[in-house]
Amino acid sequence: MTSAEQPPPPAARKKTGRRPGGADTRRTVLEAARAEFAARGYEKASMRAIGRAAGVDAALLHHYFGTKDRLFLAALEVPIDPRVVVGQVLAGDRATVGERVAAFVLGLWEQPEVRERMLALLRTAATNEQVAQLMRGFMVSELVGPAAAELGIPQAELRLELMMSQIVGLAMARYVIGVEPLASAAPADLAPLLARTVQGYLAG
Template sequence: MSSQPLRSRRGRPPGRRPGAPDTRGEILAAARAQFAAHGYDGATIRGIATAAGVDPALVHHYFGTKERVFVAAMELPFVPADVTGAVIAGDQGGMGERLARLFVSVWGNPVTRAPFLALIRSALGHEMAATMLRQFVRGALLSPLASVLTAPDRELRIELCASQLIGLGLARYVIRIEPLASASDEEVIALVAPTLQRYLTAHLPGP
């Protein structure tokens, strides 16, 4: 702990008072380490606070929930709960299109897709990163979306949607195969929305 003030002093903006550590930054650094070591489900606000040498109340004060600590630590461009609501709201017959539209708007912008690409890249190389991504995606994105469906296989349905969207993101924005990469957003939404809608609400073959 004796080296913490020194670590904080490096990279501090000019004019900051000596001795005032970057508490928020320390918490985020501790959070990244805790999520990497224990996965999303295993990491706790208390554990992050202990690793950062602060009181858990301070973590709550800065971020609120564990989901929001994760969003800040991974520099995600939005809090999932803030966007899943827009997909859920409205008739279920239009949910496929709303989901496609949200995805294209997030992944169409290099700044907002970058952190998701970084998470997927980590998951491709590290078992624990894959676990962390799985738990976070499941808890913060898939479960809220599945909660509005009534079919008993609703989790599988949302995951099939996720599989189409993850692949669309890689093919269109990373690998950039043509003509898919240059197709207009509206065309891509029109092409993919029926796939998502089928996964969400159509009759699917059982196991």
């Protein structure tokens, strides 16, 4: 065999197979997830399709993120896990659920880093229908649906969405528009007032 006919050395051969794990792989997966969620919506997007687009096995996605909802949270940089929220605020006496919701919401929004990310997401959803559609699908599937089932009250989905509108309105007025005296009010002063409204929505 002449030198021209000899096969290339192993180092020169092109590598094949799935992409290994690592920081670059995680970034690629998140980019593929954003594209897949945008193209198909939260409900129809699948871990398998995201894995194919990223060039990795679906098992690697489960290793990194666990479930589709957690992958969505990471892809859109949502700083809260709705299922954790449901578990925290709906556990315990329903006569004080409004207090727990108010304490959780104000505690969350008063964290500057979390607030910045939440406001960025709200602003994007308000001006980008694609992001708004994704958030609608996700919130209905992962927050409103489970919470409504847990509450077991008439018009549970409507009540929960009214509660969410109250929270979003509070965030916009207090942190974006800066309406006074709301903008400078202490969380301790706001909590009981917000709690009463939320209690009215969720008490049934």
